[in-house]
Amino acid sequence: MDPVQAFVDVFHWTIPVAGGGLLVREVVGNLFGLASALGGMARRVWAWPVGIAGNLILLTVFLSSLFGAEDTATLLGQAGRQVMFIAVSVYGWLRWRQARRGRAADAKAITPAWAGWGGRAFLVLGMLVGTVALTPVFRALGSWEPVWADAWTFVGSLLATWGMARGWVEFWLVWVAVDVVGVPLLWSSGYYASAVMYLVYGLFTFTGFFVWLRAKDREKPAAETLLPDGPR
Template sequence: MDLVEILGFVSGALCVWLVAIQNVWNWPVGIANNIAFLVLFWTSGIYADSALQLVYLALAAYGWWAWLRGGAEHTTLAVTRTTELQWLLLAVIGVLGTTGLLAYLDMMTDSTAPLPDAATTVLSLLATWGQTRKKLESWWLWIAADLIYVPLYAYKDLWLTAALYTGFLALCVYGLRNWQADYTRAAAGNPASSATGQVSGSEPSATS
C-alpha cells in the first residue's frame, strides 16, 4: 500500500458515487483516477489494466461531452436501455477481445494473471462505453468485472484496491437502482431526472 494506491482508492470511490447519482463531474474525477491506476497497475505487472487507463482517458473525454451534449439536439443525455443489436455487438466484441488479449498477454508479456487481466479489461471497456451513453445495463457489466477484480487484486497483494472494488460492488447496485428509477420515471412520462450533473433548464432526451 502506497500513496498512489491511496489516491486511486479515494478518486475511484468518489468517481463511482458520482456516476451513480448521474453527476457529470465523475468524468474529471475519473481522469485523475485513471492516472493513479495506470501507475499502480504497471508497477504491479497487470499490464492490460494499466494500458486500459489510457483508453479510459479518451472515453472520459467523450463521456464528459456526451452527458452534457449527447442527447437529441445536443441536449443532456438520458438513461436508456441497451438494444438487442447492441447486445449482440457487445457479445462479439467481448469474446473476440478477451480471446485476442489473452493470447497477447500469455505470449508477449510476463503478466502474472493473463486470463482475469484480459477478461476484466474487456468487460471494463464495454461497461465504460455503456456508461458514456448512459445505458442502464452498463452496471451489470461493471458488477461482473468487479467480481473478478476483487480476487485478482487480493492475489496481487493490492489489499486497499481489493477493498475499493468490494465497495464498488455496493455502489454498482446503488447506481443500478438509481438509474433504473430514473429510466422508469421517464418511461412513465415524467421528465424529471435525478441526474445531479444535468444542465439546469435542459430536458433529457433518450438516445439509442
C-alpha cells in the first residue's frame, strides 16, 4: 500500500453516526482538550503540553477544506484560536513551571487569585472590543455565519487561556461565556463532536470556578505581618 495514501486514509477516518460521520481527529483533539482542562483544574503543569497537542490536532479539523474536505465549514475563528492556544499555552507552561519551582513535590503549580477590578475590566472590554474588531475581518475571509459568534469564541478563548496562565479565578467565567455561544455555532456548522465537548466544558467550567475559588481561600500564602511600633 502506498504509505502516503495510507496516511491520507487515516487522516480522514470517521466514526459512523446517524447516517453521517464524526471525524476521528475532531474527537481525539477534543479528548486532549478535556484532559488539559482537568489538569488545569488540578493546577498541574502537564495540562499545558497536553492542551498544545490537542490544539495541533484541532487546527487541522477546522481547516478541513484545505485538506480536501470541501463540504466542511471553515471556521477561521476556531482555527485561529488553536494557533493562539499554542502561543499562549507556551507562555502558561513556562509561567507555571517557574511558579512550581521551590514548592513541595506534591504541591500545585500555582495558587489562584482574583484578577482585581482592573483585570476584570480588561477581560470584559477585551471580549467586547475584540469581537467587534474581528467580526468584519473574519467575514471578509469567509468564516461561517454568524461570524460574530466565531469572533466571540476566538477572543474569549484567548482571554480565558491568558487568565489561566496568570492564575486568575475569573478565567473560568470567561470560558462559560465562550461555551454559551460556541455550542450552537459548532452544532450549526456541523462540528458535532466539538459542540458536545463545548457543552461538557460549559458544565465543567462551573465546577472549575468553585474549585479554584475554594483553593484561593484555603491556600493563601503565609505572610508575616509587621505592625508599626506603638508610641514609646
